[in-house]
Amino acid sequence: MSSRLPLDAIHRALAEGAKDGTLELRPEAGAEFLKPEDVPLCPPGPRGTVLSYARRVSP
Structure with missing residues (x-):
């Protein structure tokens, strides 16, 4: 079993982080x-x- 995330899931997570x-x-x-x-x-x-x-943005 692979523990790798699909690339589209990673892209979505990055986009969500940018949005929030x-x-x-x-x-x-x-x-x-x-x-x-x-x-x-x-x-x-x-x-x-x-x-x-x-880049992670500080809260």
């Missing part, structure tokens, strides 16, 4: 800095951006 203000999600300076195999790991942002930066 506990996480800040931002795009990288440019997608060209990401390895092509890493891009699908990042949640999608507005207008096709890739949200590759996440």
Whole structure:
């Protein structure tokens, strides 16, 4: 049995954290800095951006 979460569940959790203000999600300076195999790991942002930066926001 695998203990890995599906990628869409991780993306949803990140989006929920951003929505409730506990996480800040931002795009990288440019997608060209990401390895092509890493891009699908990042949640999608507005207008096709890739949200590759996440930071916990203090309450």
